[in-house]
Amino acid sequence: MNFLDVILSRRSIRKYKKDKIPETHIKSILEAAMNAPSRKNERPWHFVIINNRKILDKIPLFHLNSRMLYEAPMAILVAGDLTVTRDIFIAIDCSASTENILLAAHSLGLGACWLGIYPDEDRMKGIKELLNLPESVLPISLISIGYPDEGKPQINRFEQNRIHYNGW
Numbered sequence: 001m002n003f004l005d006v007i008l009s010r011r012s013i014r015k016y017k018k019d020k021i022p023e024t025h026i027k028s029i030l031e032a033a034m035n036a037p038s039r040k041n042e043r044p045w046h047f048v049i050i051n052n053r054k055i056l057d058k059i060p061l062f063h064l065n066s067r068m069l070y071e072a073p074m075a076i077l078v079a080g081d082l083t084v085t086r087d088i089f090i091a092i093d094c095s096a097s098t099e100n101i102l103l104a105a106h107s108l109g110l111g112a113c114w115l116g117i118y119p120d121e122d123r124m125k126g127i128k129e130l131l132n133l134p135e136s137v138l139p140i141s142l143i144s145i146g147y148p149d150e151g152k153p154q155i156n157r158f159e160q161n162r163i164h165y166n167g168w
């Protein structure tokens with residue numbers, strides 16, 4: 001797949017096979033994550049790999065739109081260090097990193113879904129407590145990842161009327 005095809009065919013995958021993800025794939029995904037652009041190249045991100053079934057099963061108790069985690073073999077939390085930069089820039093930088101994770105996973109034949117954490121107070125509190133995050137770490141997004149057990153059609157969402165030249 002060329003890179004534009006990777007972007008255009010990526011979809012949120014919420015059903016997974018039980019197969020574990022090879023370490024080499026996890027490394028490639030994290031390499032993509034850490035090579036996202038960030039403001040002033042501050043790279044405030046940290047990543048928590050969650051592959052413990054007991055921990056994964058606790059997340060849907062406080063994040064009701066994350067029930068796919070009952071099936072997913074792993075998830076990655078993207079979080080940012082508040083001693084590096086402030087919350088709004090952490091959210092922006094970690095979102096760029098999250099998109100890289102989604103695209104890298106898809107290019108490796110994996111399925112993934114972005115699960116929003118920030119700025120939902122209950123989700124932020126729940127994940128902070130579950131994973132023992134330090135006070136100075138702001139959780140932004142969680143990505144469920146696994147080998148896909150569903151197919152989704154490519155949808156082209158290009159809309160000419162969203163484009164403006166040299167002004168609105």
Ligand SMILES: Cc1cc2nc3c(=O)[nH]c(=O)nc-3n(C[C@H](O)[C@H](O)[C@H](O)COP(=O)(O)O)c2cc1C
Pocket residue numbers: 010011012013014065066113114115116117
């Ligand atoms: C900030 C953000 C938060 C999201 N949170 C969730 C979520 O909590 N649960 C979920 O199932 N999908 C979540 N999604 C995935 C969106 O629902 C999905 O990207 C959107 O419906 C478009 O579908 P597609 O990814 O298949 O193109 C989130 C996406 C973004 C960008």
